[in-house]
Amino acid sequence: MKALITAAFDEQTLSLLRPCLEVTYEPYRKTGKIYHDADEFIEKIRREQAEVLVVEADLVHEEVFEACPLRVVGCCRGDPLNVSREAANLRGVPILYTPGRNAESVADLTIAFMLCLARNILPVNLGLRSGKIRFEGTRDILRVFDRYGGFELGGCTIGLVGLGRVGRRVAERLRPFGPRILGYDPAVPEEALREIGVEPVSLPVLLESADIVSLHAALTPESQKMIDEKALSRMKPTAYLVNTARSFLTDEKALLKALREGRLGGAALDVFDEEPIDSENPFLELDNVLCTPHLGGATRDVVKRQSEMIAQDLLRYLNGERPYHVWNPEVLPPL
Structure with a gap:
């Protein structure tokens, strides 16, 4: 299974994902690229053949869910408002997130x-x-x-x-x-x-x-x-x-x-x-x-914490276990 990660992610934590995912890692902090245009993002996801998507600032709206066969989306935010919950729910896609990361x-x-x-x-x-x-x-x-x-x-x-x-x-x-x-x-x-x-x-x-x-x-x-x-x-x-x-x-x-x-x-x-x-x-x-220019959550410690939270939940999901932090738990099987 292939994953596209555009969020800032800790390299050590990435190594935990690579045995079970083919990861393309293009963090927006290094590339300077934030995907606001749906068509451009769809093209990128399709090109990488990603079924797992991890974002921080990119917009993952209805068009993206409709055009891409995503299985799970991770959002490195405490309030993943940049990801359409309604669109994810329609397709049964869990949205993993990071409450308290910063x-x-x-x-x-x-x-x-x-x-x-x-x-x-x-x-x-x-x-x-x-x-x-x-x-x-x-x-x-x-x-x-x-x-x-x-x-x-x-x-x-x-x-x-x-x-x-x-x-x-x-x-x-x-x-x-x-x-x-x-x-x-x-x-x-x-x-x-x-x-x-x-x-x-x-x-x-x-x-x-x-x-x-x-x-x-x-x-x-x-x-x-x-x-x-x-x-x-x-x-x-x-x-x-x-x-x-x-x-x-x-x-x-x-x-x-x-x-x-x-x-x-x-x-x-x-x-x-x-x-x-x-x-x-x-x-x-x-x-x-x-x-200050919205620096509150910009420390390297936050990157490590959000990486660990998302990676842990991704691994749990891929292993058939219930993730800890799911924005839309209604898409998961009942406890």
């Missing part, structure tokens, strides 16, 4: 953002590099201490919006610092939050109380733009917003306006309405905003 990495970046904001690392570094921060006497030193000294995480209140895989890991990482941790997630029982050291509160209370608000909610019709102008107005004028989840959890225009008008202390953003972010993005004009 939770550790995103949680790490979230903590890094919080520390950068709390200690003014970005503006201090930029000030030193540009020459705006100079020390010509004792007054200059004291002025920098007063302006950029910042605060300890242990002495502040941090609000986590969403306590799923990432939010819980952020809470775990925060506990040794010693802050008061507030949490809002209507899908998680309050007792479960208390067990991990998080104080359950309503969203308004969280926004009004937190020195740092960090977003980790799933994007749903209910959560879209949950941090709108009204929500932002509840936050302290010295508070910071961190978003390593989905940009559409916020109203970007309202957030930009609040930051420009000094109604927030600042923000750290890894996600944007229009991606990839470019130099014209207005958030880059603001000294109190730290931006």
